[in-house]
Amino acid sequence: MRTLLLSLCLWSTISLASNFPLVIDPVVNETPPGANVTAGYLTLVNETGTEIVITGAYSPTITKVEIHRSLIKDDVAKMELQKSVILAPGATVKFEHGGYHLMLMALTEPLTSGQSVDIILSTSVGDMLIEMPVKKIGMGMHKDQTSQAPEPQGSNTPTETEVKMEESHQMNTDSEEQVSSK
Amino acid sequence: MNSPETNKPAQSKSWLPMAAIACIAIAAGVFAGTRQSMKGQPQVSHDQQAIQTVQAKLESATLFPDDFKQLPAFSLPYGESKMLSEADFKGKWSVLFFGFTHCPDICPNTLNEMNGVVSQLTQDQLAIPQVVFITVDPVRDTVEKMAKYVGHFNEAFIGLSGDLTDITKLTTELGIVASYTADANGGDGYSVDHTASMLVIDPELKVRAKLNPPHKIETITKDLKTIMANYN
Ligand SMILES: [Cu+2]
Numbered sequence: 001m002r003t004l005l006l007s008l009c010l011w012s013t014i015s016l017a018s019n020f021p022l023v024i025d026p027v028v029n030e031t032p033p034g035a036n037v038t039a040g041y042l043t044l045v046n047e048t049g050t051e052i053v054i055t056g057a058y059s060p061t062i063t064k065v066e067i068h069r070s071l072i073k074d075d076v077a078k079m080e081l082q083k084s085v086i087l088a089p090g091a092t093v094k095f096e097h098g099g100y101h102l103m104l105m106a107l108t109e110p111l112t113s114g115q116s117v118d119i120i121l122s123t124s125v126g127d128m129l130i131e132m133p134v135k136k137i138g139m140g141m142h143k144d145q146t147s148q149a150p151e152p153q154g155s156n157t158p159t160e161t162e163v164k165m166e167e168s169h170q171m172n173t174d175s176e177e178q179v180s181s182k
Numbered sequence: 183m184n185s186p187e188t189n190k191p192a193q194s195k196s197w198l199p200m201a202a203i204a205c206i207a208i209a210a211g212v213f214a215g216t217r218q219s220m221k222g223q224p225q226v227s228h229d230q231q232a233i234q235t236v237q238a239k240l241e242s243a244t245l246f247p248d249d250f251k252q253l254p255a256f257s258l259p260y261g262e263s264k265m266l267s268e269a270d271f272k273g274k275w276s277v278l279f280f281g282f283t284h285c286p287d288i289c290p291n292t293l294n295e296m297n298g299v300v301s302q303l304t305q306d307q308l309a310i311p312q313v314v315f316i317t318v319d320p321v322r323d324t325v326e327k328m329a330k331y332v333g334h335f336n337e338a339f340i341g342l343s344g345d346l347t348d349i350t351k352l353t354t355e356l357g358i359v360a361s362y363t364a365d366a367n368g369g370d371g372y373s374v375d376h377t378a379s380m381l382v383i384d385p386e387l388k389v390r391a392k393l394n395p396p397h398k399i400e401t402i403t404k405d406l407k408t409i410m411a412n413y414n
Pocket residue numbers: 068069079101102103286287
């Protein structure tokens with residue numbers, strides 16, 4: 001079962017649920033033994049008519065979460081901290097291998113597939129909680145189907161129905177008490 | 183049955199394929215000859231031609247000329263008190279690349295992709311290169327940590343660590359970049375920017391090619407097949 005319906009509006013009293021970007025295919029890479037960092041990926045779709053700015057990320061269970069961007073410049077791989085990520089009206093922004101990623105840092109325990117991690121994105125329209133399932137590396141991506149990819153290609157494209165379901169899910173929110181403040 | 187008379191027609195029929203094999207053998211010999219006599223001035227252009235022919239078949243990798251670079255002498259620890267040196271690269275193909283375990287995105291994905299490459303080559307019943315991942319952050323990445331980390335992706339992968347000076351010597355000699363940057367958000371963390379491409383070492387320890395990013399299982403597999411088939 002795909003997990004794209006998990007974005008919840010935490011501040012429903014202040015913001016309308018439909019103000020939030022749509023979240024597709026959130027996934028956190030399982031940590032290889034010895035690693036105390038890992039990456040989280042997802043796709044954000046801004047279906048509103050207004051610009052949304054992602055200003056940061058945090059988690060009730062992970063010591064430090066940052067928004068990073070991997071880039072390869074002159075054959076050198078590096079990561080850059082992103083102070084903000086802008087979602088223009090109608091824009092789709094992918095957090096994916098080799099680009100934007102949520103960097104989960106200073107992990108005290110390994111993350112194994114089957115688990116899930118709560119990540120809160122701070123945005124210009126309020127905070128949004130995303131439950132991100134932990135998967136074996138490469139399993140959350142649909143690009144390299146050669147070695148693994150159980151799902152058929154094209155399943156990561158949002159459809160009309162998915163969008164509507166997402167919106168209705170955002171409407172009934174009751175998890176405000178979970179995260180009260182940063 | 184085995185009299186010379188009955189054998190004769192068979193022999194004459196087989197003349198054509200024999201000639202074809204001979205031609206191929208001569209052609210292969212010429213090809214090998216040009217490669218080996220790289221340092222002799224007159225043949226240089228032939229060698230360049232040979233490289234261009236193979237290079238044209240590659241999707242993403244970059245081939246190096248014969249006299250480009252040799253894997254330098256080194257000795258670094260891995261696994262449970264084992265040592266890997268340049269001698270362990272003789273007689274087999276190897277893929278060598280650099281990274282560190284505090285790297286959440288590029289390094290683990292590259293290791294995962296190399297595992298995909300190995301399973302593709304295994305499926306096609308081809309020679310499997312020795313895959314060696316060397317940390318550019320040996321202070322945090324101990325030998326034990328590297329062994330566990332790399333083994334998570336493939337039991338056969340080798341994860342090298344060791345003294346920072348020894349590793350820096352090897353990276354410098356191979357032209358690998360590793361530069362240390364303090365985390366932008368403060369704290370005591372740091373990140374290591376490093377060369378993203380992987381090196382293909384041939385059975386004679388020559389740095390034969392480099393696999394350029396972005397790394398894709400299909401592309402690497404195809405390019406490795408081409409390289410290994412043309413330089414054997
Ligand atoms: Cu990062």
